[in-house]
Amino acid sequence: MFLKTAVNSVRFKITLWYSFTLLIALSVFSFFLYNQQKKALDEYSDEVIAVKGEDTADAIETYLKTRSGEGNKKKSGFLDRKFFESIVNNHMQDPGLVSISIRIADIHGDIIANSANMMQIHGISREALAESMSGNAYYETLQLNSGNDKIVYYRSYTTPVQIEGKAAYIVQVLKPLHNNRLAMKALLENILIFIPITIMLTGFLGMSMAGLSLKPVNDIIRTTRQINAENLHLRIPAPNTRDEIRELADLFNEMLSRIESAFLSQRRFIQDVSHELKTPLTIVKGEIEVALKKTRTEQEYNEVLKSNLEEINRISRLVENLLTLAKLESSGNEGPSPEINPNDALIQAAGKIKKLAEAKNIKVELDLSPEKLQVKANEMQIISAFFNVMENAVKYSPEGTCIRIKTFPSNGGFMVDITDEGPGIEPESLPHIFERFYRADASRSSEGFGLGLSIAKSALENCGASIKAENAPGKGAKFLIIFPQPQAQIKN
Numbered sequence: 001m002f003l004k005t006a007v008n009s010v011r012f013k014i015t016l017w018y019s020f021t022l023l024i025a026l027s028v029f030s031f032f033l034y035n036q037q038k039k040a041l042d043e044y045s046d047e048v049i050a051v052k053g054e055d056t057a058d059a060i061e062t063y064l065k066t067r068s069g070e071g072n073k074k075k076s077g078f079l080d081r082k083f084f085e086s087i088v089n090n091h092m093q094d095p096g097l098v099s100i101s102i103r104i105a106d107i108h109g110d111i112i113a114n115s116a117n118m119m120q121i122h123g124i125s126r127e128a129l130a131e132s133m134s135g136n137a138y139y140e141t142l143q144l145n146s147g148n149d150k151i152v153y154y155r156s157y158t159t160p161v162q163i164e165g166k167a168a169y170i171v172q173v174l175k176p177l178h179n180n181r182l183a184m185k186a187l188l189e190n191i192l193i194f195i196p197i198t199i200m201l202t203g204f205l206g207m208s209m210a211g212l213s214l215k216p217v218n219d220i221i222r223t224t225r226q227i228n229a230e231n232l233h234l235r236i237p238a239p240n241t242r243d244e245i246r247e248l249a250d251l252f253n254e255m256l257s258r259i260e261s262a263f264l265s266q267r268r269f270i271q272d273v274s275h276e277l278k279t280p281l282t283i284v285k286g287e288i289e290v291a292l293k294k295t296r297t298e299q300e301y302n303e304v305l306k307s308n309l310e311e312i313n314r315i316s317r318l319v320e321n322l323l324t325l326a327k328l329e330s331s332g333n334e335g336p337s338p339e340i341n342p343n344d345a346l347i348q349a350a351g352k353i354k355k356l357a358e359a360k361n362i363k364v365e366l367d368l369s370p371e372k373l374q375v376k377a378n379e380m381q382i383i384s385a386f387f388n389v390m391e392n393a394v395k396y397s398p399e400g401t402c403i404r405i406k407t408f409p410s411n412g413g414f415m416v417d418i419t420d421e422g423p424g425i426e427p428e429s430l431p432h433i434f435e436r437f438y439r440a441d442a443s444r445s446s447e448g449f450g451l452g453l454s455i456a457k458s459a460l461e462n463c464g465a466s467i468k469a470e471n472a473p474g475k476g477a478k479f480l481i482i483f484p485q486p487q488a489q490i491k492n
């Protein structure tokens with residue numbers, strides 16, 4: 001279980017990728033290093049045997065020229081063999097070149113002189129002989145079975161000694177490649193030991209470093225495990241850095257704050273609903289209990305039933321309001337809405353409010369923009385939003401006042417202004433009046449539940465509009481409903 005978790009951890013995966021990348025990088029590097037080293041060693045060997053070969057050929061050439069100048073050609077065969085042997089052995093004096101062997105052959109490839117350390121190898125090859133006869137130097141790699149089935153490799157350089165433009169003798173220098181091969185083998189062994197050790201070491205270090213870098217992630221996991229409905233106030237410790245983990249922690253904390261406030265508002269909502277339901281239910285229960293204590297007259301039963309009906313009506317209005325709110329809040333994704341004219345919706349809402357207004361002798365004045373306004377919205381929702389705002393205006397305004405409803409273009413969209421001549425809204429209540437169940441103290445005794453404006457707000461937000469409240473200069477409350485472009489348009 002622990003192993004499975006460790007293998008699936010980001011830390012392990014990062015280390016694995018890192019080690020894999022390092023393995024590839026080191027392998028490529030070692031491959032080049034190995035080849036470069038091999039090339040350098042081979043070139044060095046070739047250079048050493050070439051210098052030796054040319055030196056020897058030059059010495060023979062000089063000697064032969066001197067001898068021919070002295071007219072001593074006849075004795076040359078006998079003297080030459082001695083001379084060649086001395087030349088070969090002279091050139092072997094250099095202690096740095098002990099492993100090098102030299103041999104001199106005639107133009108038929110027959111060996112005239114050998115250095116003392118010359119291995120028993122076959123004669124000069126046909127290719128080397130042919131190239132020498134054409135006046136060219138020739139490199140080749142020779143194989144020699146040195147007994148015990150052991151193959152020894154040699155590098156040879158064959159060059160002609162030329163007299164009057166013609167090859168007279170052949171000098172061949174040989175160097176065993178044994179040391180080169182040993183050096184390359186040692187290098188390869190070192191590479192094969194170094195790469196796994198380096199990868200293991202860096203993997204181990206990388207794993208510790210990744211662990212350090214990812215520590216804040218573990219803190220996030222630990223804190224997240226502790227968060228539940230009871231301690232939504234907990235926040236993730238943000239690391240003191242400016243990296244993605246810090247950004248993630250900040251975003252996570254912001255999200256937690258949003259969830260916390262949504263959760264608290266939901267809890268408050270349930271408390272408010274319970275409270276609103278409890279009062280009428282307590283009244284109904286109390287009245288029935290009192291009525292049942294003894295036999296009552298018909299009139300008394302009537303009074304109790306009437307009072308109960310009032311309370312039940314209140315409960316049913318509350319439930320209706322709650323249902324409307326719930327529907328509005330869940331109807332955000334209902335497909336495209338048809339285009340409606342908000343002036344028509346205002347006329348319909350004003351028509352509905354007229355009876356209430358007339359009962360209080362309140363005038364409703366409509367001043368609608370002559371342009372053809374269009375908005376994509378659910379007509380019933382818009383009418384109910386306008387109605388709720390107008391109903392408040394009537395509810396909170398004294399008798400004999402006036403409610404003014406205006407529409408006018410604004411910033412490519414348009415606005416609706418509903419102003420009354422009532423007492424206005426207390427400044428401390430202004431930021432809260434759109435909250436569910438909010439009622440200013442002055443309106444506590446009224447019929448309302450404090451849901452009218454939150455229903456209006458949800459309905460308007462569903463069609464891309466917004467609503468704000470302020471106090472009209474002088475006296476009264478002013479509600480401004482803003483329909484911005486592109487949801488709302490003016491068509492002439």
Ligand code: ADP
Pocket residue numbers: 392393394396420422423424425429433434438439440441443446447448449450451452453454477
């Ligand atoms: P209610 O059912 O209490 O009217 P609303 O959500 O409609 O609930 O309004 C919330 C509060 O806003 C009201 O209790 C009232 O205090 C205040 N309010 C709303 N409209 C007006 C208005 N036109 N004049 C004064 N106060 C208002």
